Amino acid sequence: MKVWVNDGLCRGHGVCVAVCPEVFDLTDGGYxxxxxxxxxxxxxxxxxxxxxxxxxxxxxER
Ligand code: SF4
Structure with a gap:
């Protein structure tokens, strides 16, 4: 399974990081x-x- 965050859509809410911090992180730019x-x-x-x-x-998901 491959996963990718679309920078053009992400608004940096951080829900993904809360749900799965092993895979997602917030960058310094807030996304x-x-x-x-x-x-x-x-x-x-x-x-x-x-x-x-x-x-x-x-x-x-890809
Ligand atoms: S931070 Fe995570 S949950 Fe929030 S918009 Fe971006 S990808 Fe979606």
């Missing part, structure tokens, strides 16, 4: 990024939760 874009199986469920919870629909 999220995927620390691990190739997500380990144990975090797949949390990433799916973050995708569903993102208010801007900025997280994409």
């Amino acid at each position: 999220a990024e995927a620390i691990e874009d190739d997500v380990a199986p144990e975090f797949h469920a949390a990433v799916q939760e973050a995708i569903a919870a993102c208010p801007e629909h900025a997280i994409e």
